[in-house]
Amino acid sequence: MNKIKYELVTYRVHGGMLAIFVKCSQYGSVIELDTNVRVFNDEWSKEFGLISKSPNAANLNLLIRKLVYNLEEIELTYSGEITLSKLHDIYSKRGASADWYVMWEKSMNERGLKPRTIAIHANVLKTIKKFRGSCPVTSLTEDFFRGFMGFLINSGLKYSTVCKEMHVVKAYYNIARKLYGDKVPSDAFAFYHDPKDLNNTYKLKSLSDDDIRKIENYVASGTLSESKKLTINQFLFMSYSGTRISDFASLNEKNFKLENDRIWLEYNSVKTNTHVRIPLFALFDGRGEQIYSQYQNRLSEFFMWGAIADSIQGYLPLLKEVGLTSM
Structure with missing residues (x-):
């Protein structure tokens, strides 16, 4: 890396005062950045390159010094080759704040x-x-x-x-x-991962009963990690129960009702505010109820937003592994 050189220069401006700039040099090129500090002629020490006689000299010198440090920090932390034009562009947008x-x-x-x-x-x-x-x-x-x-x-x-x-x-x-x-x-x-990017990458076919069986066999193969198994089970539960992703994300233990030793799923649809009551035991031979039982003691993990977000963005790649999506 060709290190950028920094020095302070002054120019006489309207009103007879001196404007202080930071001069940045690299590869024979130069840019100058205004510090916005203005001083009287007799307040600037050309020999030492600082403000010497102003009653605000200490604070103004510190302000200028911090500006130089900020410029050098941009240079030293930039990923790749820094140039004067990039330095100017980054500093003008970034300012002195790291907020x-x-x-x-x-x-x-x-x-x-x-x-x-x-x-x-x-x-x-x-x-x-x-x-x-x-x-x-x-x-x-x-x-x-x-x-x-x-x-x-x-x-x-x-x-x-x-x-x-x-x-x-x-x-x-x-x-x-x-x-x-x-x-x-x-x-x-x-x-x-933005769902728009996923939609452009994967095309999901309409699922048949045979496709659901393929997914179930994939889970039962014993080759999946716990995180992948959780992702697929979330997808299967939504498939068995017919719940939208937004509805699935809103579920908790209070939405499951036990009646005559059978589990019912009840919730108000997020999109339509319609009350929904689903007999998990009667759909797909009760396989939704089986998944519920599997995660019954950790439903907060099954429905928590982070896991759901991973599921939404993660099930397409996994389904591709099963052979149910195409690029």
């Missing part, structure tokens, strides 16, 4: 988005601030984003709306990765 919300708002208004799109992104930002009041870029972890997904679903949003909001959040996570480099945890969004 993700500040970066979000600044980027949102500088990306050339349509007013309606800006309004949508601003609303998502408002929502995520309700989830967590402040967020430095170092806190952009998988736990943070999984937690926000849970916050959205628990607020009663439809699954499609949750996906739209997560799509926006992922865009600003990627911008943070670009602007702040290694300061931002990597792969924090690896757990989440």
